Every structure is written in structure tokens, then in C-alpha cells.
Amino acid sequence: MAEQKAPGFETRAIHAGAAPDPTTGARVTPIYQTTSYVFDDVDHAASLFNLQTYGYIYSRLTNPTVSVLEERVANLEGGRGAVACASGHAAQMLAFFAFMEPGDEFLASTKLYGGSITQFGRSFKKFGWNVIFVDPDDPQNFKRALTPKCKAIFVESLANPGGVVTDLEAIAAIAKEAGIPLIVDNTMASPYLCRPIEWGATLVIHSTTKFLSGHGNSMGGIVVDSGKFDWSSSPKFRGLTDPEPAYHGLKFHETFGDLAFTVAGHALGLRDLGAAMAPLNAFLTITGIETLPLRMERHVANSEKVARFLEQHPAVGWVSYAGLESSPYRKLAKKYLPKGAGSVFTFGLKGGYEAGVKLVENVEIFSHLANIGDTRSLIIHPASTTHRQLSDEQKLAAGAGPDVVRVSIGLETADDLIADLDQALKKAA
Numbered sequence: 017m018a019e020q021k022a023p024g025f026e027t028r029a030i031h032a033g034a035a036p037d038p039t040t041g042a043r044v045t046p047i048y049q050t051t052s053y054v055f056d057d058v059d060h061a062a063s064l065f066n067l068q069t070y071g072y073i074y075s076r077l078t079n080p081t082v083s084v085l086e087e088r089v090a091n092l093e094g095g096r097g098a099v100a101c102a103s104g105h106a107a108q109m110l111a112f113f114a115f116m117e118p119g120d121e122f123l124a125s126t127k128l129y130g131g132s133i134t135q136f137g138r139s140f141k142k143f144g145w146n147v148i149f150v151d152p153d154d155p156q157n158f159k160r161a162l163t164p165k166c167k168a169i170f171v172e173s174l175a176n177p178g179g180v181v182t183d184l185e186a187i188a189a190i191a192k193e194a195g196i197p198l199i200v201d202n203t204m205a206s207p208y209l210c211r212p213i214e215w216g217a218t219l220v221i222h223s224t225t226k227f228l229s230g231h232g233n234s235m236g237g238i239v240v241d242s243g244k245f246d247w248s249s250s251p252k253f254r255g256l257t258d259p260e261p262a263y264h265g266l267k268f269h270e271t272f273g274d275l276a277f278t279v280a281g282h283a284l285g286l287r288d289l290g291a292a293m294a295p296l297n298a299f300l301t302i303t304g305i306e307t308l309p310l311r312m313e314r315h316v317a318n319s320e321k322v323a324r325f326l327e328q329h330p331a332v333g334w335v336s337y338a339g340l341e342s343s344p345y346r347k348l349a350k351k352y353l354p355k356g357a358g359s360v361f362t363f364g365l366k367g368g369y370e371a372g373v374k375l376v377e378n379v380e381i382f383s384h385l386a387n388i389g390d391t392r393s394l395i396i397h398p399a400s401t402t403h404r405q406l407s408d409e410q411k412l413a414a415g416a417g418p419d420v421v422r423v424s425i426g427l428e429t430a431d432d433l434i435a436d437l438d439q440a441l442k443k444a445a
């Protein structure tokens with residue numbers, strides 16, 4: 017027999033994790049709209065509760081529709097397993113919850129989604145989890161900022177909103193030397209454009225709300241575990257190595273090996289944080305992923321056209337898109353994002369804050385809203401919206417100064433998008 021070639025990304029985007037429904041033959045994964053699952057008998061129930069057998073108890077922990085999504089995204093990212101959550105922020109919370117204790121620290125890039133800066137800097141403080149923000153443009157900054165209490169490094173592969181590409185391989189080497197996991201938010205790239213585990217990431221996070229669901233119709237998040245981190249390598253990761261009293265002293269890493277994070281993410285993280293993904297949202301996200309490769313190709317092609325148009329427009333001071341030859345991140349983009357630098361980028365208006373406000377108020381095809389990764393083209397002025405809670409200094413550090421406009425280029429006809437921006441730029445001038 018001829019040697020079986022591993023299926024390609026497009027094939028896996030449609031088939032990974034799914035099979036026809038065993039009872040009905042339904043070809044599409046059904047929405048298992050149920051809270052709970054009948055036990056065969058008392059022994060079966062006991063083995064489920066003891067984590068000795070695989071199966072379903074209650075949809076806060078696991079649900080068959082959500083499980084298909086988890087397997088599919090884990091497969092596309094090259095991970096061992098995944099935990100789906102109610103939102104991207106819930107996924108971030110769950111990732112850190114696995115090993116952080118009060119008084120612990122972690123390093124995070126300054127170039128992050130505005131909501132993540134707020135979540136890490138303010139709400140995480142209430143748990144005693146302290147973030148140290150680091151400029152990612154020089155990877156050595158992470159090495160310099162490390163402290164003995166640091167338990168992780170968190171970056172975005174392609175940063176929201178500035179068109180910043182992170183040097184994943186260099187930062188992964190620093191995390192590895194320090195014996196701590198590298199967590200990469202891969203929301204803006206999607207696994208079609210970038211696969212952080214191949215560069216050394218331990219955990220990969222997505223807000224599935226964005227490109228994975230892809231149609232602006234369902235909230236969700238996911239943590240993919242590479243399965244490659246040795247949680248027992250130091251006493252730092254007690255949540256995964258110490259006996260767990262709620263499961264008769266079971267030790268997750270010792271018992272489940274490279275599935276330790278995935279099992280604990282459900283059995284402890286979802287059980288106690290409660291931020292489970294709804295089965296309907298999992299269904300919509302599975303459906304979205306089936307066209308992810310096609311959509312990302314068009315997102316990238318449209319973005320390159322729009323970015324080149326903006327770059328030569330007299331009202332525009334600069335365009336920060338890693339897909340342009342002029343970008344300082346061009347070299348990193350070629351390495352980490354060989355199929356394109358995504359479809360979210362920023363540009364600066366010579367008319368500053370006032371021009372930004374007028375532009376978003378005058379577009380017709382673009383929608384003025386706070387999301388990215390939709391089929392529709394979206395526009396926002398971060399300084400007056402998503403990043404308004406940050407200090408002026410944090411705004412600049414996050415690439416969200418007063419003149420900055422962020423677009424998420426959709427799948428419409430590129431010429432229509434260019435014409436729409438052109439007429440709105442005239443009104444904003």
C-alpha cells in the first residue's frame with residue numbers, strides 16, 4: 017500500500033474531530049442542546065466522577081458539540097488537546113488559573129488587545145496575579161524582566177491593533193531557558209496563517225469570536241495545549257502536579273501526562289470558573305472553521321489592496337500593516353506569517369483625533385464597531401473606544417494614539433472598500 021500522506025490543512029479544517037452522528041447518521045455535528053447525560057449505572061457514574069473513564073456528566077465540564085470544536089482547533093494548531101470557553105477572556109483566565117497562585121507574576125507584551133491589558137493589569141490583581149508588561153520588539157526585554165516568581169510569558173503572535181509581529185522563536189527560547197510556559201494569543205493570525213506551537217509555544221489562546229467563527233455571530237474562546245511542557249520540571253506548577261483533594265488526591269500531570277492541562281482545564285478550570293462555551297456557539301464556530309482557509313486568503317488579498325491604497329492617500333500619515341514592504345515587521349512576517357499578515361491593521365490620519373472621529377462616522381460599507389475578524393469590514397478609532405480606559409502612555413505603547421484608526425478588512429469587493437474609505441477620508445479632511 018502507498019504510504020498515507022498526512023491530510024492537508026483544508027481537509028482537517030472540515031473533518032478533524034467530527035464524524036457522522038453514530039445514532040442518526042447526521043453528517044453535520046449536531047447541537048447537543050442538553051445540560052446533562054444519563055449514566056449507565058452507579059459504577060459508570062463513579063468512574064466518570066473519578067476521571068477514570070471518558071464521557072459526559074454535565075455541560076459545564078464537557079459537551080459533545082463543544083468537544084468536536086476542541087478537537088478541531090487542537091488539530092489545526094498542532095496541539096495535544098484544547099479547552100473551549102465562553103469567550104477569549106474566559107480562555108485567558110482559564111489558562112492562568114491552571115498554575116497561578118496569589119503573589120505569582122507573569123510577563124506580558126505591551127502590544128496586546130486593549131481588553132487583555134485591562135484584564136491582566138486590573139482584574140488579575142484581585143487574585144494576586146501580578147503582570148509585568150514588557151516591550152516585545154526586543155525579545156531580550158523578556159529575559160531582563162524575568163523574576164523568580166514569574167510563571168509564564170504571554171504575547172500575541174500578530175498584535176492587536178498595531179500590525180506588530182512577535183518574534184515567537186526568540187521569546188520561546190527565553191521561556192524555555194527559564195522553565196516557564198510561553199502562552200501565545202493567536203487570534204489575529206488564526207492557525208491558517210501562524211502556528212505558534214511550531215515555534216515553541218506551550219499554550220495557544222484564541223478568541224474564537226473573531227476569525228475562527230468568522231461571521232461576527234458567536235462569542236467564544238479556546239486554549240490549545242501543545243502537550244509539550246514538563247509541568248513536573250519545577251515546583252512552580254503545583255496546580256498540575258500536587259494531589260487534588262477534590263479528585264481523591266489525583267495528580268494531573270502524573271496521571272494524564274501530555275493531556276494534563278486539557279483534563280485539568282475541564283475538571284478544575286471549567287468546573288470552578290464556570291465559563292463554558294454554549295453548544296450553539298460551538299456549532300457556529302465549527303461551521304465557520306470549515307471555510308477558514310478560503311476566508312483568510314481573501315481577507316489577506318483584500319487587506320493588501322486596501323493597505324496599498326491607504327499608503328498613497330494624501331490624508332493618511334502612515335499605515336502599519338506587516339503585509340506592506342514598508343513595514344518594520346516585514347521580515348518577521350515573512351517568517352511567521354508566510355501566507356499573509358492577516359486583515360487587521362492600523363493607519364494614522366494627518367488630521368489626528370478629530371479626523372478619526374469623522375472618518376468612522378462617514379463610512380458606509382464599513383461598520384463602526386468593536387470587533388474584528390468578521391466577513392464584513394469593520395472600522396474603529398481605538399483612542400475613543402477600545403483603548404479609552406488606558407492611560408495616554410499605555411495607549412501609545414499599545415499602538416492606539418489619537419490619530420490611529422483600526423480596520424478589520426472583510427470579504428466584500430476590494431474596490432468597494434477602497435471607494436468607501438476614499439469618500440469618507442474626503443469628508444474627514
Ligand SMILES: *Cc1c(COP(=O)(O)O)cnc(C)c1O
Nearest residue numbers: 103104105129176203223225236
Ligand atoms: C477579542 C480579543 C480577545 C478577547 O476575546 P473575547 O472573545 O472578546 O473575550 C483577546 N485577544 C485578542 C487578540 C482579541 O482580538
